[in-house]
Amino acid sequence: MKTQTIVQRIRALAAGGALAFLLVACASVDEDAVLESPAAAAAPPPEAGTAGNPAPAASNEGGELQPIHAGETRQQGAGNADEIIVTGNRIRRDDFQSTNATVTVNAEDMKNLGIVSVAEMVNQLPDNVAEQVSGPGTDSSFNPGESIANLRGLNADEGSRSLVLVDSSRALESDASGNVDQNMIPTALAGRIEPVTGGASETYAADAMNGVVNVITEEQAQRRRQQAEAPVPAAAPSQPGLGGAGSGGNAGGRAFVAGNAAFAQQVADGSNTRSPLSRVAPGEELWIISQPAADEMMAAVAEDALGPGVMIARFIPVVFPDQPAPTFYREIPLPLKHTDVNARVEGYVGTVDVTQQFENPYSEKIEAIYMFPLPEKAAVSEFVMTIGERRIRGILRGKEEAQQIYSQARAQGYQASLLTQHRPNVFEQKVANIEPGKAIDINIRYYETLAYQDGWYSFVFPTVVGPRYNPAGSPDPLHAVPQWNNRPTPDGAAVRYLTPGMTTSHDISIAVELDPGVAIEEIDSSHELETRWRNDDVVRVSLRDGATLPNKDFRLNFRVAGETIKSNLLTYVDEESGEGYFTLMLYPPAGLEALRRQPLELVFVLDCSGSMNGAPLAQAKAAILAALDRLEPNDSFQIIRFSNSSSQLGPRPVAATPENILLARNYLYGLNSEGGTEMITGIRAALGFPADAERLRFVTFLTDGFIGNEAQILDEIDRRLGSARIFSFGVGASPNRYLLERMAGIGRGAVAYLSLQDSGRMVMDAFFERISHPAMLDVEIDYGSMAVTDVFPSRLPDLFVGRPVVVTGKFTGRAGDVELEGRAGGERVAVTLDHEGNSPEHNFLPNLWARLKIAELEDRLAVDPNSAYSIAAEIRQTAINYELMSDYTSFVAVDASTITEGRTGTTVYQAVPVPEGVRYETAVER
């Protein structure tokens, strides 16, 4: 006879979802006196198949018991082993001794009763009031038809307060109210179902007030799962595949996949009717993805049809072996199957083709909506919708007109697509009337210039939009909402995020051909790569298998040979229009590196909002700690943190003495992350005190930039900047690069990125290397015989060592020698630039110039709202003239050849994972 300690029992309870326990007595007890599971801990097992009327599991006979609160201790004599009380929240609980009618059922009972689903079995329990979500009128648009445990029959609209466990672990919630759809639980794996009601259930968790349903999977399944989780010998390659009904299989040693053919027991109107279920094949699940009107639903049932918003799709619960406890993951059937990125870099200009492959996994037509990122400098100039062999080039139109065309086409049943921009780096793809099983590809082409720093070029492709925080009153919010929120967000766009435990089949492939024109000496990447060299100058890299999860930016850095980067001038003249375009790469003169810098006033502004929780905040802290080590005695510094509000190390910057640095270290150690991202409070704190005439003020922002009010931030910086310079550090796997770049641009500084894999010290060392030499200030350009107009950026930044600046504009006249002048170390410095000549190879210049002009106008729009109308008109005209995406233009494509069958497709939002390192719980709106 085995014995277990109460400590072990309590740990088991805690693993099953209990929030807080206070152990008052610890003793060894006989297994017969303590039941097998948390459910059984509340009541003894009744006779099989009967509603028992059991005696209490443990007795408190023998005297008055007092709880021990946190921090107290008490010696417990061995003779009091049977006096055990478990408490929560400092309130004495002896409800374990209360009497409740309890039934547990096992697989044999279910078989004898002819019950084939967990949900149906729970509905038969005497404590439970059957709760099934109907289609209309609920707030759970994704979940009509779900079956919820409701052990005391309370209103389940805001959560039934009935906790559902699988093998004593919390099952995944499936709707906004925190309910668990019991249809998710593979029936054939259910060995036993144990309910807990009465006061004991409250000790499991706050949401277990009404009771607990614990589904214990059968032992055979447990054994199979353990086998699947064991390491797979390299000599014995496993066979990926899916298990059959009620069984498990090993998927390449990476996951245990449990297939189940007994799903889809319910229909959305709450009745068990024959029609929809007759359409469900083994291995498929009935999915309801919208809220049809009641009459439509009833009509559909009468017509033996599924009805609008009701669809059939495959469902694959998977268990990943690296989890501490087996957890069922749902692979959500969503329409975006794959993203293919094919890029070619010539010189420092990238041409990138992105293909999004949509496919309808449901049994009815859909409209797919996908929010995705592109680089903030991308000049999106081509848009093609591919249906089979037919390729339809989209037309660039004004945003409202394009939206109207798309809506009309969708309403009439035509396949159509619409690409709109919500931020310079956030786009929305809509694809209408995708028929069941059919595919539509969307091809997007854009151009961009690569960033260059300290000998390295950087190609970046973002794969996911980070969840943004929207301060109250944000005029154009970008919401971050859970996947199950299928309702439109009328006040702004929204990105849907997969809840923890959910996954999709969407993966990404990236291939980049690098041809910088000189030898490539070194390559570094955020992802594992396959490389294929064509010669010393040209290499093709692609993502390795297994590195295809789109949850962090793809970054490809490459270092080119020797001293080949120098200031130069490229020009292009459009033969048709006669317009000339130029771009200058301004590189700081080499002599600057020999000069010492002047004293600095460094202000570190640290984002401590919820999205920075965990690894991102730790990275940012490490970077600041490294920076503190690099300060010199004449420097001063300040540390400011912000989330919902801001606070700082001291009322004003302090001298960089060892004592103050120690104080700063302790201050940093004590900082945690929680709350919103009220960055404006941080900006005001950082730029709102008088300038120090002795020191050059550098304000460094360390943030993921996950905010939705970028325009307000940029406006605030522009108004308060003064003589300061801003250096922004993008922290995390997928920072908001648009905001960070523009902050640094307006702040005449530079941007750097600190991924979760980077060394904070190395990144900060590179930063100090840059600012440890005097920058070339007050830069002026003498264009010689060129008459230039529309030059961007209009406000020239300082030139820091290792960091060139690209200037682009239009010109007339003869392109010749250009001279760069500035001030460095108190002296006048002049450099003459080489002219590489006019070349048709530089035909990308008009597009790049137009993209920069639009970016500059967008900045002006942020800081000059009174001129919004004229600026918007100028952006729109520039975008149309150069066929570029913008905030005021969209690409639309309609296949007007065929009207698809049936009603307008149901809208399905493509949910995405939160970026690597970001905690869903602290970043996504609830």
Next chain:
Amino acid sequence: MRHTRIAALFGVVALGLALAGMRFALAQPGLAAESAARFTSSDVRFATIDVYVDSPEPLAAWQFELREATGSMAVVGVENGESAAFAGTPHYDLDAVAQGRAERIIVADYSLGERATLPVGRTRVATVHVRLMGAQAPEFQLQLIAAGNAAGEAIDAAAVIELQEGRAE
């Protein structure tokens, strides 16, 4: 090295110059075809306009302008032609829209394929997808601006359009 880059860039350059270049590289078109079609209309509907070029010799490049005189047309897509030589998506120039005139679109494409792969005779070079609005019957006009062979010489070709409103599957 430089030659390699130039060769690699050629495709991109050629695409960028397709619209502009053909206007200068090709001689005056031998035949400018105009076609018009009338049909009854409802408020908003969608239709396709298949553009056919009938060429006596292998067709390597073409350019046409489609316009609608009443202002009821909006172009909503340009589709590739039926020949494998023009499997890519044609390029368009929509300046007229930005300038506020009645909707018109200039569409062009070219092929660098072998002569044997180029279409001869009547071939659908593109399909223009349009939205039609208003009660007034639209009046389409098609002008074949240029048609050329692989040597860049003008071809004495003709062009016609066929209009089809969207059909149910």
